[in-house]
Amino acid sequence: MKNSSSSKKFYPFAFLCGTTGHSFKVSQKITNHINEYSCKNCGCQMTDSFNGKLVRLDNKKKEVNECLSSFFQKKQKLRLQRSI
Numbered sequence: 001m002k003n004s005s006s007s008k009k010f011y012p013f014a015f016l017c018g019t020t021g022h023s024f025k026v027s028q029k030i031t032n033h034i035n036e037y038s039c040k041n042c043g044c045q046m047t048d049s050f051n052g053k054l055v056r057l058d059n060k061k062k063e064v065n066e067c068l069s070s071f072f073q074k075k076q077k078l079r080l081q082r083s084i
């Protein structure tokens, strides 16, 4: 069963993306090389893919990023413990 909480947020400057392109900023850091981005004008979400391209962030990629993020954080903890 899907629990879709679609709370549409209003973006008054969304029309700018059609003319000047999106204005992305990093919304979440996943690993050293993979980030999630959101456009500050329209709220469009993108992520880095494994081949280095910017792709739209859908539910499947969000789940993959969450797994990757937890794996990366565990790896960072192990690396810190070994260096002490």
Ligand SMILES: [Zn+2]
Pocket: 017, 021, 022, 023, 039, 040, 041, 042, 043, 044
């Ligand atoms: Zn945009």
